[in-house]
Amino acid sequence: MDGTELSLPPGSSAGILESVSGFVKELRNAGIPVSLTENLDAVEALRHVPIEDRDAFKYALAATMVKNNAHWKTFETVFEVYFSLQGRRYQISGDGGSDETEDLLNELVGSPDSDGHGSGEGLTQEQLAEMLLRALMDGNDSMLRAIARTAVTRYAGMEPGRPVGGTYYLYRTLRQLDLESVMAKMLDRAKDANTDQSDLEERLTREEFEHRLDALRREIEAEIRRRLVADRGAEAVAKSVRKPLPEDVDFMHASREELAALRKAITPLTRKLAVRLARKRRHGRKGPLDFRSTVRHSLSYGGVPADPRFRYPRPSKPEIMVVADISGSVAAFARFTLQMVYAISSQFSRVRSFVFIDGIDEVTDYFKGTEDISAAIQRINTEADVIWVDGHSDYGHAFEVFWDKWGRDVNPKTTVLLLGDARNNYHAAQTWVLAEVAKKARHMYWLNPEPRSYWDTGDSIVGQYAAHCDGAFECRNLKQLERFVEHLG
Amino acid sequence: MTLFAPYRKDPEPVTEHSSPRFESPDSVRKGLASVAYLANEGIAGVVFLAERLGKPVLVEGPAGTGKTQLAKSVAEMTGSRLIRLQCYEGLDESKALYEWNYKKQLLRIQAERVTEAAGETWSDIEEDIFSEPFLMTRPLLEAIRAEEPVVLLIDEVDRVEVETEALLLEILSDYQVSIPELGTVAATQIPLVFLTSNNTRELSEALKRRCLFLHIDYPDLDREKEIVLTRVPGITDSLADQVVRIVRSIRGLDLKKAPSVSETLDWARTLVLLGIQSVDAATATETLNILLKYQTDIDKAAKDLAAPSSQR
Numbered sequence: 001m002d003g004t005e006l007s008l009p010p011g012s013s014a015g016i017l018e019s020v021s022g023f024v025k026e027l028r029n030a031g032i033p034v035s036l037t038e039n040l041d042a043v044e045a046l047r048h049v050p051i052e053d054r055d056a057f058k059y060a061l062a063a064t065m066v067k068n069n070a071h072w073k074t075f076e077t078v079f080e081v082y083f084s085l086q087g088r089r090y091q092i093s094g095d096g097g098s099d100e101t102e103d104l105l106n107e108l109v110g111s112p113d114s115d116g117h118g119s120g121e122g123l124t125q126e127q128l129a130e131m132l133l134r135a136l137m138d139g140n141d142s143m144l145r146a147i148a149r150t151a152v153t154r155y156a157g158m159e160p161g162r163p164v165g166g167t168y169y170l171y172r173t174l175r176q177l178d179l180e181s182v183m184a185k186m187l188d189r190a191k192d193a194n195t196d197q198s199d200l201e202e203r204l205t206r207e208e209f210e211h212r213l214d215a216l217r218r219e220i221e222a223e224i225r226r227r228l229v230a231d232r233g234a235e236a237v238a239k240s241v242r243k244p245l246p247e248d249v250d251f252m253h254a255s256r257e258e259l260a261a262l263r264k265a266i267t268p269l270t271r272k273l274a275v276r277l278a279r280k281r282r283h284g285r286k287g288p289l290d291f292r293s294t295v296r297h298s299l300s301y302g303g304v305p306a307d308p309r310f311r312y313p314r315p316s317k318p319e320i321m322v323v324a325d326i327s328g329s330v331a332a333f334a335r336f337t338l339q340m341v342y343a344i345s346s347q348f349s350r351v352r353s354f355v356f357i358d359g360i361d362e363v364t365d366y367f368k369g370t371e372d373i374s375a376a377i378q379r380i381n382t383e384a385d386v387i388w389v390d391g392h393s394d395y396g397h398a399f400e401v402f403w404d405k406w407g408r409d410v411n412p413k414t415t416v417l418l419l420g421d422a423r424n425n426y427h428a429a430q431t432w433v434l435a436e437v438a439k440k441a442r443h444m445y446w447l448n449p450e451p452r453s454y455w456d457t458g459d460s461i462v463g464q465y466a467a468h469c470d471g472a473f474e475c476r477n478l479k480q481l482e483r484f485v486e487h488l489g
Numbered sequence: 490m491t492l493f494a495p496y497r498k499d500p501e502p503v504t505e506h507s508s509p510r511f512e513s514p515d516s517v518r519k520g521l522a523s524v525a526y527l528a529n530e531g532i533a534g535v536v537f538l539a540e541r542l543g544k545p546v547l548v549e550g551p552a553g554t555g556k557t558q559l560a561k562s563v564a565e566m567t568g569s570r571l572i573r574l575q576c577y578e579g580l581d582e583s584k585a586l587y588e589w590n591y592k593k594q595l596l597r598i599q600a601e602r603v604t605e606a607a608g609e610t611w612s613d614i615e616e617d618i619f620s621e622p623f624l625m626t627r628p629l630l631e632a633i634r635a636e637e638p639v640v641l642l643i644d645e646v647d648r649v650e651v652e653t654e655a656l657l658l659e660i661l662s663d664y665q666v667s668i669p670e671l672g673t674v675a676a677t678q679i680p681l682v683f684l685t686s687n688n689t690r691e692l693s694e695a696l697k698r699r700c701l702f703l704h705i706d707y708p709d710l711d712r713e714k715e716i717v718l719t720r721v722p723g724i725t726d727s728l729a730d731q732v733v734r735i736v737r738s739i740r741g742l743d744l745k746k747a748p749s750v751s752e753t754l755d756w757a758r759t760l761v762l763l764g765i766q767s768v769d770a771a772t773a774t775e776t777l778n779i780l781l782k783y784q785t786d787i788d789k790a791a792k793d794l795a796a797p798s799s800q801r
Binding site: 035041044045049050053059060062063064068069198208211263268271374 | 734
């Protein structure tokens with residue numbers, strides 16, 4: 001980093017100890033478990049790294065306290081906020097931010113087309129946009145950083161002490177910069193510069209630009225955060241930027257980015273889960289006594305059955321029927337549950353899946369013969385026949401049809417999973433269906449993506465349905481879903 | 490008569506390094522670069538700390554990003570001997586720590602019978618057969634007893650059961666091994682220990698707490714390009730640039746298994762062997778099977794590369 005100082009109290013080790021323990025507290029608040037020994041290790045590690053080397057400082061803390069890669073991003077944010085850079089240039093008030101940076105920009109822009117603007121304030125919006133474009137095209141990082149700083153000073157309109165979150169300022173800055181049209185311009189220029197680009201090259205260029213734009217966005221975000229910290233102090237900002245860890249993200253309220261992160265997180269999770277289930281199945285179970293083998297082995301002990309032999313255990317695998325509501329409000333939840341169940345389908349003897357809104361359709365075939373679960377889910381969304389009248393959830397009707405068409409397939413080996421928020425739009429509940437299914441099935445569970453406190457409020461009738469189930473579970477995030485699936489295996 | 494011979498080897502205090510092996514994180518990075526391992530600040534920093542603090546490093550990350558190679562390169566850089574313990578399900582202490590050489594013990598007892606007249610008592614024999622000559626050292630004990638500097642690599646530690654993990658705890662925190670018949674064997678020098686994990690299961694808290702944590706992800710564009718340039722002889726700068734950019738593009742797809750660094754290197758080598766100067770969509774599609782290992786992934790990537798500048 002460019003010569004700015006950490007916000008540590010000067011030099012003394014007591015000061016370091018103090019700020020580290022504050023930092024640890026903040027990490028714990030953000031949900032990262034840090035044990036006491038890890039805390040001590042961190043302090044010990046800091047003795048060995050030069051304190052002015054910010055990167056080394058950061059990695060020393062990370063290596064000793066963050067033992068799960070999923071927590072890295074949270075750690076980074078907390079670190080940025082807690083040990084944020086301080087100095088005059090990060091002050092919110094207008095004059096502080098602009099001097100050095102805009103001088104730099106002026107120097108760089110000092111080409112003929114800048115018609116004699118001397119002062120830093122003189123850069124017009126068009127010039128700034130032009131510089132941005134050029135910096136992005138060249139991938140000039142230090143230039144981009146400088147521009148990000150200027151852009152925040154100019155466009156974010158930050159006022160000291162104003163209780164507004166960082167996203168608001170981010171939005172204002174990005175709106176002014178209009179990155180979409182910048183992207184289009186960049187692509188045009190790239191095309192002009194190299195007319196006979198192949199499709200592949202064009203695509204790679206586009207991706208490179210996208211990466212640079214992402215970096216710019218991150219830089220602007222960081223810049224805003226730094227200024228907020230300078231204004232309000234680390235603790236206040238840390239509270240406002242605290243984001244849930246991926247495994248704690250709520251399915252129903254996840255943003256698009258969070259959903260993408262969830263999709264990434266689910267693959268390793270299912271792999272882990274499958275390994276664990278397989279181990280559980282194999283481990284700690286012995287089959288019944290194998291009489292023949294025991295007698296045969298007793299011969300080597302002179303006929304004494306000293307070494308009893310057991311049959312290889314073959315515990316029966318459960319058969320799963322997933323019945324999922326895929327109406328808008330709970331679609332993401334259904335998707336993740338289906339994905340998880342199918343990813344570990346080798347742990348079940350058979351998986352059948354049904355989806356409904358107000359009509360119901362079997363979608364087991366969509367998952368057959370394809371290894372790509374997302375493609376299957378795509379097909380479900382476009383092809384499955386789930387709308388009967390108006391496309392609003394009608395649990396009662398869906399269950400009735402389910403019973404008529406597939407009720408006889410439910411047998412004592414079947415475990416039925418019902419997924420949905422049970423918001424029935426005040427239709428008839430038809431709870432008798434679940435009572436019948438429960439009688440035939442081995443187990444029946446209800447998974448609800450809503451927080452438990454919302455259950456049975458408004459048009460939610462989960463209580464009526466749950467009465468017939470072996471259990472109703474709140475499944476708002478990956479952690480809860482994982483726990484349930486493990487319980488199932 | 491005591492059941493076991495008295496402790497022969499008292500635990501010796503673990504000696505501090507008289508002279509540290511590394512000066513600074515930067516010197517670690519340069520040293521690793523000299524053995525053709527390109528580390529970023531994070532990797533170099535953690536290796537440096539591991540040596541200073543005398544703590545093991547737990548390395549996690551996707552397959553094929555150079556986790557095992559890191560341990561090998563550190564060994565090469567410091568001129569230490571590499572001792573490797575490959576973990577697998579069912580690994581136990583007789584494979585990891587030590588085992589009594591019972592065949593030799595039997596022979597010793599047999600030999601005794603012949604010369605019974607010599608008048609040795611049973612306790613003499615017993616004392617004898619549970620002594621060093623009858624001990625077979627396995628990787629962990631070997632690393633502890635080594636006189637010269639060693640690097641201990643415990644590979645794919647997530648493959649052993651949770652219960653077996655406990656085996657490692659004593660050695661990782663105190664660098665010593667307790668053998669009931671012999672006593673405690675403490676290390677004369679602290680070995681650099683690397684544990685790698687592919688994250689197929691969550692490791693126990695106890696293990697994690699004793700280690701420094703290092704996550705090695707796919708390298709960023711520039712570093713991967715450097716890696717390709719150092720590891721693939723005869724590749725041109727522009728081809729390397731194209732290769733890593735295409736690989737990054739493929740990693741962005743939703744695949745079962747994203748191409749690893751080692752697969753990038755394989756692909757780059759193939760392209761060099763085929764005498765290709767510049768990759769176009771057709772060549773890329775034809776050679777995809779080197780980068781990707783699942784047919785569904787190959788189909789998906791081929792379709793995606795063929796599509797004219799898709800807007801994702």
